[in-house]
Amino acid sequence: MPSSPPAGARRRVSRSQRERDILDAAVDLFSEHGYGHSSMDTVAERVGVTKPVLYTHFGSKEGLLLACISRARSELLEATTAAAAAASTPEDMLRRGTRAFFDHLDARAPDWKLLYAEAGVAADALEEVRAQQTDFIATLLRAQSPDTDDARLTGWAQVIVGACERLAVWRGQEPARGGLPERESTQVSSEQATEYLMEMVWTGLAGRDGGQFPPP
Incomplete structure (x- = not known):
């Protein structure tokens, strides 16, 4: 019979698992105490x-x-790509992708709290996230409206990404901040945030004469 490992022996794990464990611990500590107040x-x-x-x-x-x-x-990117791939219409694509964005931020809140809290240290990395999502959305829009020029598609994508980011920051604020009365709260659901964006953005896309974005 194989012998049992000695009591207290360290469990051997793969390199990839070890890296995941380290990243998980770092995210928790950096989020809890701040990057500057956490040590290796x-x-x-x-x-x-x-x-x-x-x-x-x-x-x-x-x-x-x-x-x-x-x-x-x-x-x-994985979450938003999977959501968009399951869409059946252009409107559904934007709605699913936006909802996936907010759902993912909720599910991985410490990661995104860390990103925005340490924006000074990670300014370039934050901009890379914005660029990634802008390219992703522009690609989706291009597939639905192939005759639209690239600058316009990128502009639309920039608007969508900027709106999503501001909604995400707003949702993360404490109630009654930013001059809001006590009875009002920024704690809206991901579904509500998605609807707010769709009400503004989809109205413009769907209303384009001759465009590939038919009204719902």
């Missing part, structure tokens, strides 16, 4: 590895932060 020692302790292991995987504390953001960016 604390991350290593939470994961159960030595600090040199962190440097072997990510090079530096900033490299660890950027890896957290890179993972969040990839997961966001």
